[in-house]
Each structure stands twice: as structure tokens, then as C-alpha cells.
Amino acid sequence: xxxxxxxxxxxxxxxxxxxxxxIKKTQYRSQILFAAIPLVFAVQQITEGFLWVCLPNPASIxxxxxxxxxxxxxxxxxxxxxxxxxxxxxxxxxxxKKILKVLAGAGIFLALYLAYCxxxxxxxxNIAGHHISYFQDYPSSLRNAGIIFYALATIGPELFSTLKxxxxxxxxxxxxxxxxAIFFEHYVLSVWCFFSSLISISVYAIIAALKKNSIATxxxxxxxx
Numbered sequence: 001x002x003x004x005x006x007x008x009x010x011x012x013x014x015x016x017x018x019x020x021x022x023i024k025k026t027q028y029r030s031q032i033l034f035a036a037i038p039l040v041f042a043v044q045q046i047t048e049g050f051l052w053v054c055l056p057n058p059a060s061i062x063x064x065x066x067x068x069x070x071x072x073x074x075x076x077x078x079x080x081x082x083x084x085x086x087x088x089x090x091x092x093x094x095x096x097k098k099i100l101k102v103l104a105g106a107g108i109f110l111a112l113y114l115a116y117c118x119x120x121x122x123x124x125x126n127i128a129g130h131h132i133s134y135f136q137d138y139p140s141s142l143r144n145a146g147i148i149f150y151a152l153a154t155i156g157p158e159l160f161s162t163l164k165x166x167x168x169x170x171x172x173x174x175x176x177x178x179x180x181a182i183f184f185e186h187y188v189l190s191v192w193c194f195f196s197s198l199i200s201i202s203v204y205a206i207i208a209a210l211k212k213n214s215i216a217t218x219x220x221x222x223x224x225x
Contacts, residue, residue, distance in 0.1 A: 004052060004130070005049045005050075005052035005053050006049075008045050008046065008048045008049030008052060008194075009045075009046060009049040011042075011045045011194065011197060011198070012042045012043070012045040012046035012049060013042070014042075015038045015039065015041050015042035015045060015197055015200070015201075016038075016039060016042040018038040018201055018203075018204050019035070019036060019037070019038035019039025019040070019041075019042055020039065021204055022035035022036070022037075022038060022039075022203055022204045022207045023035045023036060023039070025204065025207045025208050025211055026207060026211075027210070027211055030089040030090060031089075031090060031207060031210065033082070033085065033086040033089055034086035034087060034089065034090055034203065034206075034207070035203065035204075035207045036086075037082070037083075037086065037200050037203045038197070038200050038201065038203055038204070040074070040078065040082065041193075041196070041197035041200050042197075043074070044071060044074040044075065044193060044197070045193075045194070045197055047067055047070050047071050047074070048067075048071050048132065048190065050063075050067055051064065051067040051068060051071060051125060051132065052127070052132065054067060055125065055126060055127050055132070056127065064125070067125075068123060068124065068125040068134070069118065069123065071125075071134075072118060072123060072134060072136070072189070073118065074193075075189055075193050076111075076114040076118070076150075076189075077111045077114055077115050077118070078111075079153075079154050080106075080107035080108075080110045080111045080114075080149070080150060080153035080154060081104075081107050081108060081111050081153075083107070083153060083154045083157055083158075084100060084103045084104035084106075084107045084153050084154075084156070084157045085104050085107075087100060087157040087158065087161050087163075087166065088100040088101065088104055088157070090161070090163055090210075091161055091162065091163070092162070093162045096160055096161065096162050099160045100157055100160060100161070103152055103153055103156045103157050103160070104153070104157075106149050106152045106153050106156075107149075107152075107153030107154075109149065110146065110149040110150060110153055113142075113146070114138075114146070117136070117138040117139070118136075121136065121137045121138050121139075122137050123135065123136045123137070128187075131184070131187040131190060131191065132187070132190045133187055133190070134189045134190065151174075151177075154173070155170050155173055155174050155177075156170070157170070158170025158171075158173070159171065163206065163210070164206075164209055164213075165202065165205065165206050165209060166206060168202070169199065169200075169202050169203075169206070172199050172202075173195075173196055173199055176192060176195040176196060176199060177192050179195075180192040180195060
């Protein structure tokens with residue numbers, strides 16, 4: 001995260017509670033993956049909290065590498081797969097499901113490429129003021145394509161979903177990325193993930209709305225009997 005270990009740990013604890021509450025609100029198995037998003041973000045934020053603690057200590061170089069790779073694994077490999085598939089499972093509209101399948105395919109393709117880069121190219125993290133910078137020596141020629149595919153996989157599904165409130169979530173995440181890229185150019189991976197984790201609190205609201213709509217539909221069906 002972009003401030004301190006304490007803030008990262010605090011965000012992780014709050015997101016853990018929201019994630020568990022979201023999962024508790026689910027009615028169907030298809031909702032669990034989406035409801036778990038805040039919980040996954042919590043693990044990522046706690047990971048970065050420990051990284052804050054380890055980076056100033058030269059003796060913990062091994063743990064620094066483990067935590068750095070773990071954080072990047074979540075940021076660049078987990079999210080391009082988790083986001084589109086979790087929303088695909090919720091979608092009922094046949095036409096939109098086809099679009100979401102394409103976006104999920106883009107996410108898998110990107111995740112495989114980034115997993116290859118993470119394995120074969122050097123990465124490192126260091127503290128710069130009140131931020132953590134992640135340096136990834138990936139092929140620069142594919143960087144722009146990677147950004148496009150990442151946006152398609154992590155923001156596109158929200159914008160194409162027919163679920164109420166989902167497009168607002170996607171638009172907000174997009175705006176947060178633009179702001180992060182402008183004002184935190186060298187800390188995008190850390191700062192944007194933090195903002196996205198806070199925005200993902202709305203996951204609970206979406207799951208709660210799904211439950212409310214389901215109950216309302218059930219009552220309407222009873223009245224028709």
C-alpha cells in the first residue's frame with residue numbers, strides 16, 4: 001500500500017470482515033467467487049503489510065522476495081482471472097455471457113503471459129518515501145498490449161454486466177486507475193491495488209442487492225399462486 005504497514009494491515013482486517021460478510025450474504029454457489037473478492041484483496045493487502053516490515057531489514061532478503069512475488073502474483077495473475085470469471089458466473093443474459101467469456105479468455109491469456117514474465121524476468125520492490133515501488137523487467141514491447149488486456153479483463157466485465165450497480169463499480173475502478181497513473185506514475189501497482197481494494201467494498205452491496213431481489217421475486221411468485 002502507499003502509506004505504511006499499519007494502514008495495509010488495517011485495510012486487510014477491514015476487507016476480511018467485509019469479504020466474510022459478503023460470502024455470508026450469498027444464496028447460490030455462483031455468487032461465492034464474486035463475494036470473495038474483498039477477502040482476496042485482504043490477503044493481498046496483508047501481504048504488502050508484511051513486505052513493508054521486511055524491506056528495511058537486509059537480513060530478510062528471502063522473505064522480501066517471497067512477499068514481492070506473492071503480491072505481484074495477486075495483482076497481475078489472480079485478478080485478470082478472478083474478476084471476469086466471478087462476474088460471468090453471475091450473469092444471466094445470454095448475449096452478455098458471450099462477451100464475458102471473451103473477456104475471461106483475454107484474462108487467462110494475459111495471466112499466462114504475466115506468469116511467464118514473473119518466472120523468467122527479475123522483479124524487486126523497495127520503499128520510496130511513503131510508497132512501495134515494484135520494478136519488473138518485463139519486455140517493454142508488449143507493455144501497452146498488456147495494459148489493454150488487463151483493463152479488458154479487470155474493468156471490462158463490470159461495464160458489460162447487466163447486474164445493477166456493476167457498471168458503477170467498473171467505472172469507479174477505471175477512474176481510480178487514471179488518477180493513480182497520473183499522480184502516482186511510479187507506484188501504480190501498489191496504489192491502484194489499494195484503491196481498488198477499497199472500491200471492492202461495494203461487492204457487499206451488490207451481493208446484498210442480489211439477495212434482496214431474489215427474495216422480492218420469490219414473494220411475487222407466491223402472490224401469483
